[in-house]
Amino acid sequence: MPKSVSYGHLSRYLSKDFELKTDGSKYVDASEILKGGFSRLLDVIEAAHVIANNFSHFDQSVLLKGIHVFIFSPNDELQYGVDESYKLLIPANGNPVYAHLEAQTIYGALHGLQTFSQLCHFNFTTRAIEVHQVPWTIIDQPRFSYRGLLIDTSRHYQPLPMIKKVIDSMAYAKLNVLHWHIVDSQSFPLEIPSYPKLWDGAYSISERYTMADAAEIVSYAQQRGINVLAEIDVPGHAVSWGTGYPSLWPSKDCQEPLDVSNEFTFKVIDGILSDFSKIFKFRFIHLGGDEVDTSCWRKTPHTRNWLQKNGLNESEAYQYFVLRAQKIALSHGYEIINWEETFNNFGNKLSRKTVVHNWLGGGVAERVVAAGLRCIVSNQDKWYLHYLDTTWQEFYMNEPLTNIKNPIQQGLVIGGEVCMWGEYIDGSDIEQTIWPRAAAAAERLWTAYDNLAKDPRQVTGRLAHFRCLLNQRGVAAAPLAGPGRVAPAEPGSCYKQ
Amino acid sequence: MPKSVSYGHLSRYLSKDFELKTDGSKYVDASEILKGGFSRLLDVIEAAHVIANNFSHFDQSVLLKGIHVFIFSPNDELQYGVDESYKLLIPANGNPVYAHLEAQTIYGALHGLQTFSQLCHFNFTTRAIEVHQVPWTIIDQPRFSYRGLLIDTSRHYQPLPMIKKVIDSMAYAKLNVLHWHIVDSQSFPLEIPSYPKLWDGAYSISERYTMADAAEIVSYAQQRGINVLAEIDVPGHAVSWGTGYPSLWPSKDCQEPLDVSNEFTFKVIDGILSDFSKIFKFRFIHLGGDEVDTSCWRKTPHTRNWLQKNGLNESEAYQYFVLRAQKIALSHGYEIINWEETFNNFGNKLSRKTVVHNWLGGGVAERVVAAGLRCIVSNQDKWYLHYLDTTWQEFYMNEPLTNIKNPIQQGLVIGGEVCMWGEYIDGSDIEQTIWPRAAAAAERLWTAYDNLAKDPRQVTGRLAHFRCLLNQRGVAAAPLAGPGRVAPAEPGSCYKQ
Secondary structure, three states, rough: OOOEEEOOOEEEEEEEEEEOOOOOOOOOOOOHHHHHHOOOHHHHHHHOOOOOOOOOOHHHHHHEEEEEEOOOOOOOOOOOOOOOOOOOOOOOOOOOOOEEEEEOOHHHHHHHHHHHHHHHEEOOOOEEEEEEOEEEEEEOOOOOOEEEEEOOOOOOOHHHHHHHHHHHHHOOOOOEEEEEOOOOOOOOEEOOOOOOOHHHHHOOOOOOOOOOHHHHHHHHHOOOEEEEEEOOOOOOOOOOOOHHHHHHOOOOOOOOOOOOOOOOHHHHHHHHHHHHHHOOOOOOEEEEOOOOOHHHHHHHHHHHEEEEEEOOOOHHHHHHHHHHHHHHHHOOOOOOOOHHHHHHHHHHEEEEEEEEOOOOOHHHHHHHHOOOOEEEEEOOHHHHHHOOOOOHHHHHHHOOOOOOOOHHHHHHHEEEEEEEOOOOOOOOOOHHHOOHHHHHHHHHHHOOHHHHOOHHHHHHOHHHHHHHHHHHHOOOOOOOOOOOOOOOOOOOOOHHH | OOEEEOOOOEEEEEEEEEHHHHHHHOOOOOOOHHHHHHHHHHHHOOOOOOEEEOOOOOOOOHHEEEEEEEOOOEEEEEEEOOOOOOOEEOOOOOOOOEEEEOOOOOHHHHHHHHHHHOOOEOOOOOOOOEEEEOOEEEEEEEOOOOOEEEEEEEOOOHHHHHHHHHHHHHOOOOOOHHHOOOOOOOOOOOOOOOOHHHHHHHHHHOEOOOOHHHHHHHHHHOOOOOEEEEEEEOOOOOOOOOHHHHOOOOOOOOOOOEEEOOOHHHHHHHHHHHHHHHHHOOEEOOOOOOOOOOOOHHHHHHHHHHHHHOOOOOOHHHHHHHHHHHHHHHHHHEEEEEEEEEHHHHHOOOOEEEEEEEEOOOOOOHHHHOOOOOEEEHHHHHHHHOOOOOHHHHHHHOOOOOOOOOHHHHHHHEEEEEEEEOOOOOOOOHHHHOOOOHHHHHHHHHHHHHOOOOOOHHHHHHHHHHHHHHHOOOOOOOOOOOOOOOOOOOOOOHOOO
């Protein structure tokens, strides 16, 4: 739901040679982001039905000749906090008639094109693309700057075309951060040039990404206005690192957490982040830090000796590890995102450039922002997609600012993220596990609080329509009826299931 | 598995400007079917990873410069029985080295390109596409001429992009008939220009196909070597016809089967088949004829009177309907496919141009071919995809020629078809319900009997590889472990699930 909308009662049709006009823009589109976005716009609105060849029976005055896009900033850097606002006008008259799209940045303009695509309908009588309810005036901007979706390529490898499909569908819902949980205990699929044996921890020789593949994902996402947040989850969740470099394990019987006593461990983290900084240009890096069971460090002789020598207990060693990894990230120019256990255990020691990533449950964000740190909300009881029992209504109603009244503290909640953990997810079921529930969260993150539905029943029709639109665009979004990823229960219309 | 294969132990790499050469072909590619097939070949082999830019370190002698395709027939008509054979040679040497593909027809050549694509692997060291085990000699042709997959757009509408994705994936498995069960009792999504109210029976205004959409599907399929078999399932399975034309129903309380007593019923069938004949150029039309409960004809006064006046009992009236529909189809130049109940009830009355479509169970094909008619095998206990309990092993082991020893009778089994009925299938779950099980049946239908595995365990590795290949191409094929459409049970490699 946009910030403000008004519309009329006329119909206009997209002309056969519907065109992109850009004169008057300060943006020159050197990377062809706008050109690509316009080309995809035509693809999605023309994909569902064959358009008539002959437009001669149309009165010229009812045809939209094109869309005139004004972008005020010449800069196409995609960074946290980039202006994503846009203004879309579809007038009824003109000579000829052009839709009019204004945005500060190319990324606001891309959102405007997405909105425009959703106003287009195939008319079965005229066999042309119709825009109902002209004239339109839409003024729009997101409520939160960070609107994320996590994918996990460690539990199951996701081929590049699958990741690209997820990115495509994110753009339809105006999500803007792909949180790429690249590696975990189960596998290490990514090439790290500085430490070339790390991807020996991949599941197989073919289930790997080269650095060029990762750069391709970043570039593909950027073309669609989506930043990629790369994660290495340390010191836990890292068993696979030791396949190539066994000295990262405290011992063969203690493969997790990474060896806190070994300088090599931090050299490797430094090498990874150095390699990352060449392709992952998002301001943030995710350093994990969750679910760290340090008992292994105590049980293994050489790490126990190191703890004693340094006068640290296990918990202090965990803190030492996280803070040292943070320093490495800062040295590469990143700000840091860490899972909430780091905050829960030693929040006052974290770098002030930390964003705390909530996941364990509700009520965390209010403590984080009260401590003056930034927060991303992903409470697992509401926004974990692999919990199939969580309904889209629960996804919709999960409010990131619950119990946060102070405007300054509200501003520290930079957004939220739905998480598609990969234990039971591969290329066969990722789309219908993500959609339509992620779209319910996407509205929560995009739409101004006052415009949000107070009762999810008011959202059903709109969300059903969006899920059918996803199907029409080739995305395997599941029915709304029932919890996550259900097959349709009986024959029927997409719009009613 | 191809008919015959031999290979060596060398490696060759696809050159950066890998090209299509066609000189010497009699086929001129006026419809750009070969050009399109070659372009898709490059797309699928380059989709998974980013190829290196710099090939200067390669010795020219290890590079494949392109593929030289020789097609002997200038004809690009796609019809039942078209020659689909091909011969693919990938030599180790040459100056420069070209792969060599020979086929009688463009459609054999398309199969050869599919096979070639499956020999291509991304090499993570050279960052180029490698063909292992050169030199290759593959001589190949299908065992059966009819290798089908049914989709059902009445129980759930499938948007055009979804149908196109299914067609793409069928081509990967060398299936060659899309059996489009267009309409059924639940909805009538297709435009019929002769009777323009028929699609009033669609689920909604947007869940419809124009005739141009249907023509687009036929053309898209033809470009991939796949015929489209259109079905109208009469006289049962047709309630939706009466939404626009209520006189097709015997009465409001008896909406099925179609009114046998009404001449208008047969005029409508004639109109539909007349419209069909303009776009569905496949030799066959499917007229359904299954699950006809005629009790309604007896209970409704005017149809009961008609039965009495014509001296027909219910069963004879069913026969009358089916045979009259057959005559209409024949008058439009079609041969006929009917579901097996028509054969089971009055097989000796059916047109000799009938192909009987088995579905109820095993043992039918042998009776059909003994009666001198042709048969397609789809026994529901093995080849119905919506039965999720049926494993891929059962799909694989279902032998169409069971108990048929006479070579002439064997020749009457023109092939088989796996059926993806749509009651519980929409855009969200169609791909993973079809794949990988349809691929197991596809090998049964393609591969010479002697080359088929006698034990499906010999197929597991190959099928797992194919399912991972489908994932790599963006197709949501499900894991092999377990029955149909399972989510992966735990983290792990695609190749082991």
